[in-house]
Amino acid sequence: MTAVQETGSAPAEERPIGYGRLKRKEDPRFVRGKGHYVDDVQLPGMLHGAVLRSPLAHARIVSVDTSAAESHPKVRAVITGATLEGLGLAWMPTLSMDTQAVLATDKVRFQGQEVAFVVADDHYAARDAIELIDVEYEPLPPVVDARHALDADAPVIRDDQEGRTDNRIFDWEAGDEGATDAVFARAEVVVAQHMLYPRVHPAPLETCGCVADMDPVDGKLTLWSTTQAPHAHRTLYAMVAGLPEHKIRVISPDIGGGFGNKVPIYPGYVCAVVGSILTKKPVKWVEDRSENLMSTGFARDYHMHGEIAATREGRILAVRVKVIADHGAFNGTAQPSKFPAGFFHVFSGSYDIEAAHCAVTGVYTNKAPGGVAYACSFRVTEAAFLIERLVDCLADELHADPAELRMKNLIRPEQFPYRSKTGWEYDSGDYQTTLRKALDLAGYEALRREQAERRARGELMGIGLSFFTETVGAGPRKHMDILGLGMADGCELRVHPTGKAVVRLSVQSQGQGHETTFAQIVAEELGIPPEDIEVVHGDTDQTPFGLGTYGSRSTPVSGAAAAVVARKVRDKARIIAGAMMEVSPDDLEWEKGRWFVRGDPTAAKTIQEIALAAHGVLELPEGVEGHLEATTVYNPPNLTFPYGAYLCVVDVDPGTGVVKVRRFVAVDDCGTRINPMIIEGQVHGGLADGVGMALSEIISFDEDGNCLSGSFMDYLVPTALEVPAWELGYTVTPSPHHPIGAKGVGESATVGSPAAVVNAVMDAIGVRHADMPLTPGRVWLAMHGGVEAP
Ligand code: PCD
Numbered sequence: 085m086t087a088v089q090e091t092g093s094a095p096a097e098e099r100p101i102g103y104g105r106l107k108r109k110e111d112p113r114f115v116r117g118k119g120h121y122v123d124d125v126q127l128p129g130m131l132h133g134a135v136l137r138s139p140l141a142h143a144r145i146v147s148v149d150t151s152a153a154e155s156h157p158k159v160r161a162v163i164t165g166a167t168l169e170g171l172g173l174a175w176m177p178t179l180s181m182d183t184q185a186v187l188a189t190d191k192v193r194f195q196g197q198e199v200a201f202v203v204a205d206d207h208y209a210a211r212d213a214i215e216l217i218d219v220e221y222e223p224l225p226p227v228v229d230a231r232h233a234l235d236a237d238a239p240v241i242r243d244d245q246e247g248r249t250d251n252r253i254f255d256w257e258a259g260d261e262g263a264t265d266a267v268f269a270r271a272e273v274v275v276a277q278h279m280l281y282p283r284v285h286p287a288p289l290e291t292c293g294c295v296a297d298m299d300p301v302d303g304k305l306t307l308w309s310t311t312q313a314p315h316a317h318r319t320l321y322a323m324v325a326g327l328p329e330h331k332i333r334v335i336s337p338d339i340g341g342g343f344g345n346k347v348p349i350y351p352g353y354v355c356a357v358v359g360s361i362l363t364k365k366p367v368k369w370v371e372d373r374s375e376n377l378m379s380t381g382f383a384r385d386y387h388m389h390g391e392i393a394a395t396r397e398g399r400i401l402a403v404r405v406k407v408i409a410d411h412g413a414f415n416g417t418a419q420p421s422k423f424p425a426g427f428f429h430v431f432s433g434s435y436d437i438e439a440a441h442c443a444v445t446g447v448y449t450n451k452a453p454g455g456v457a458y459a460c461s462f463r464v465t466e467a468a469f470l471i472e473r474l475v476d477c478l479a480d481e482l483h484a485d486p487a488e489l490r491m492k493n494l495i496r497p498e499q500f501p502y503r504s505k506t507g508w509e510y511d512s513g514d515y516q517t518t519l520r521k522a523l524d525l526a527g528y529e530a531l532r533r534e535q536a537e538r539r540a541r542g543e544l545m546g547i548g549l550s551f552f553t554e555t556v557g558a559g560p561r562k563h564m565d566i567l568g569l570g571m572a573d574g575c576e577l578r579v580h581p582t583g584k585a586v587v588r589l590s591v592q593s594q595g596q597g598h599e600t601t602f603a604q605i606v607a608e609e610l611g612i613p614p615e616d617i618e619v620v621h622g623d624t625d626q627t628p629f630g631l632g633t634y635g636s637r638s639t640p641v642s643g644a645a646a647a648v649v650a651r652k653v654r655d656k657a658r659i660i661a662g663a664m665m666e667v668s669p670d671d672l673e674w675e676k677g678r679w680f681v682r683g684d685p686t687a688a689k690t691i692q693e694i695a696l697a698a699h700g701v702l703e704l705p706e707g708v709e710g711h712l713e714a715t716t717v718y719n720p721p722n723l724t725f726p727y728g729a730y731l732c733v734v735d736v737d738p739g740t741g742v743v744k745v746r747r748f749v750a751v752d753d754c755g756t757r758i759n760p761m762i763i764e765g766q767v768h769g770g771l772a773d774g775v776g777m778a779l780s781e782i783i784s785f786d787e788d789g790n791c792l793s794g795s796f797m798d799y800l801v802p803t804a805l806e807v808p809a810w811e812l813g814y815t816v817t818p819s820p821h822h823p824i825g826a827k828g829v830g831e832s833a834t835v836g837s838p839a840a841v842v843n844a845v846m847d848a849i850g851v852r853h854a855d856m857p858l859t860p861g862r863v864w865l866a867m868h869g870g871v872e873a874p
Contacts (some may be wrong), residue, residue: 133369134210136200138192141789143221152216158209165189182415193413196378201355226450226789230410233447253446258429264441267402271393283385290340293370296356313632336622342594344457347418383458385410416453426462429506433471459834461635472839522729544736546848550839556828557640572719574628575645583692590630609650611677636828645718652714724827741864751813754829770833778841
């Protein structure tokens with residue numbers, strides 16, 4: 085069990101929306117094991133698919149012989165790249181304007197790549213039959229280390245692209261290089277540090293999968309799918325496969341964790357659809373754990389060379405960074421920004437500095453494609469890690485206290501909205517208060533005293549801080565899109581005659597509790613109790629268009645849409661209430677749940693009475709339609725910028741290098757808090773994620789490109805034993821542009837925590853930098869002056 089400590093500075097700060105710590109509406113079904121996941125879908129006559137994957141990282145395909153598999157008695161179809169080529173589906177677009185092989189035709193480009201798809205009567209037969217497919221490969225040298233992907237003699241991975249002579253995907257930069265160099269040239273202190281944010285994996289407990297059901301009679305495709313973005317996927321299936329969009333229904337039922345892993349479209353989905361078209365039967369495909377870890381969207385993999393410039397007194401002046409970004413064999417990043425490195429250019433962090441510049445080069449390697457967000461708004465984690473490590477490196481150089489150094493350089497409250505040196509407009513913040521609260525909650529001075537005492541006894545105790553600012557809530561649509569589809573969210577609200585309501589969202593919940601919190605938003609605006617509000621999501625036939633859930637955008641965008649649509653209903657209710665009471669609507673005042681006559685609070689109509697009247701026989705004023713409902717499409721004016729101050733205390737075993745996270749204090753500011761209990765759950769999960777990345781998680785490869793992390797025996801996610809009892813606090817600085825002042829929070833803790841853990845370990849062992857994951861071996865080596873290759 086983890087302890088929850090609430091430390092709002094004043095009661096007025098926490099004015100939770102619509103019933104605050106409401107228990108989650110979805111949990112009665114989850115705790116009873118009654119959730120309904122894709123793998124629970126059973127359809128009459130349903131067949132099962134399995135994918136044959138490449139054992140090699142880079143090889144030319146000489147031949148594929150499927151005859152033995154086809155003669156398996158339970159096999160209904162075998163699909164190869166050649167089959168798909170005939171249908172024009174061998175390649176599909178990625179969400180980043182690249183192409184990706186659905187099933188390999190010419191070459192395989194990473195270990196685990198999809199080569200063939202078998203459809204059989206049951207899952208086991210399908211698995212057996214893929215073993216019967218005989219593929220002859222001609223091995224090619226692989227590119228494994230991204231830092232050598234651009235070497236003159238590196239094999240060209242994407243020779244499917246005409247005219248390509250190297251493995252470069254993009255070069256992108258942000259900030260002012262000249263101005264930054266000038267500040268560096270005159271700076272008294274410059275600290276440089278190379279650091280790798282390793283390849284990690286979202287590893288949701290439920291892997292990816294789908295059930296494709298193409299009705300051969302009416303030509304309608306129903307696709308149950310583990311997707312975080314049902315509408316975006318529907319449109320893409322329509323565009324790519326040429327299926328009419330109104331004949332496609334994507335249903336995303338309960339999702340067992342997404343974490344960015346379920347944003348892309350994977351070859352298995354396309355193969356299941358083709359399998360259903362060919363066999364005229366529903367086809368289920370659900371990947372196993374190894375397939376998930378080895379072939380679906382990974383995250384990070386940024387080799388960063390960062391530099392920080394400062395005065396001797398510790399005034400931070402500028403930051404610059406050069407990045408080699410490993411995108412794997414296909415550029416499969418799933419992100420809506422027009423920047424190839426997503427929002428990485430928030431790397432100037434939470435500090436008021438004079439200049440900043442970044443240059444990012446994306447390269448292909450013979451590894452699984454991706455670069456998905458993973459609890460991170462598109463490279464914000466890499467950015468936050470970079471700056472927060474650099475600030476600690478600077479503190480080390482200056483022999484300064486890392487807390488004081490941060491306090492001195494944080495953007496001040498009066499500077500908001502703050503225009504960063506790379507072009508972001510931070511909407512609101514009071515950073516000093518939040519950092520102060522974290523230090524107080526942790527008892528910082530006492531911790532430092534304790535550390536000194538322990539050091540004197542030869543014990544290795546470390547205290548690590550991080551202060552992060554995120555940029556979450558994509559759109560605005562003029563700046564962000566997926567393949568030309570803008571990032572605005574639709575929302576529909578209908579109040580039934582008896583005063584119960586249904587709100588339809590375009591975003592999709594993967595476990596974060598939207599059925600509860602969106603009901604709370606509407607409840608707050610209309611005064612209808614949350615239990616009377618049904619939240620519908622995850623079905624394109626039942627919900628308005630929108631691009632889905634990632635980058636903590638549901639609250640900033642769809643949450644705003646829900647508030648706006650409820651206000652529209654409230655405005656309409658006012659007119660109807662006026663008609664009911666035969667007074668001018670202008671004479672009515674709102675109090676949660678009812679309109680009353682100004683000066684006479686007893687003359688009132690509740691929202692439920694108004695709903696009934698709206699559906700009744702009452703004569704409505706000119707131009708007012710019956711019923712009580714509204715729709716909206718919300719295009720956010722800006723992103724939201726949640727932030728937080730984290731402090732981690734570790735003990736390192738001097739003999740073995742084992743790190744024990746003893747305490748972790750997290751003070752988050754996500755603006756107006758809708759459901760504090762859900763926020764705490766989100767933060768707990770993200771902190772555990774961050775500890776995992778800092779200490780044990782990595783997708784690694786050997787020199788032949790074999791993935792060494794294809795199971796949970798090798799890819800070590802933290803358990804309850806590795807994490808401490810979290811100590812949480814909060815401050816509330818509402819977003820000025822969001823209707824209820826809320827900012828996103830779902831990814832904050834994953835973004836902010838790794839740097840705090842690493843800073844704590846470096847503080848404990850007195851080393852400037854060692855790369856994650858800080859496994860005992862690596863820590864031990866770092867303590868003894870060695871380094872282990874990632
Ligand atoms: N909230 C509140 N308040 C505030 C904010 C928020 O209350 N202020 C809450 C809401 O409502 C929700 C949650 O909280 O319920 C969250 O939110 P947001 O932040 O808005 O977010 P969203 O959009 O909803 O979600 C998403 C996220 C993400 S992105 C991720 S990764 C993760 C998170 O979410 N994932 C997950 N969390 C979670 N949880 C769970 N359980 N599961 C999962 O899967 Mo990405 O981009 O995808 O990478």
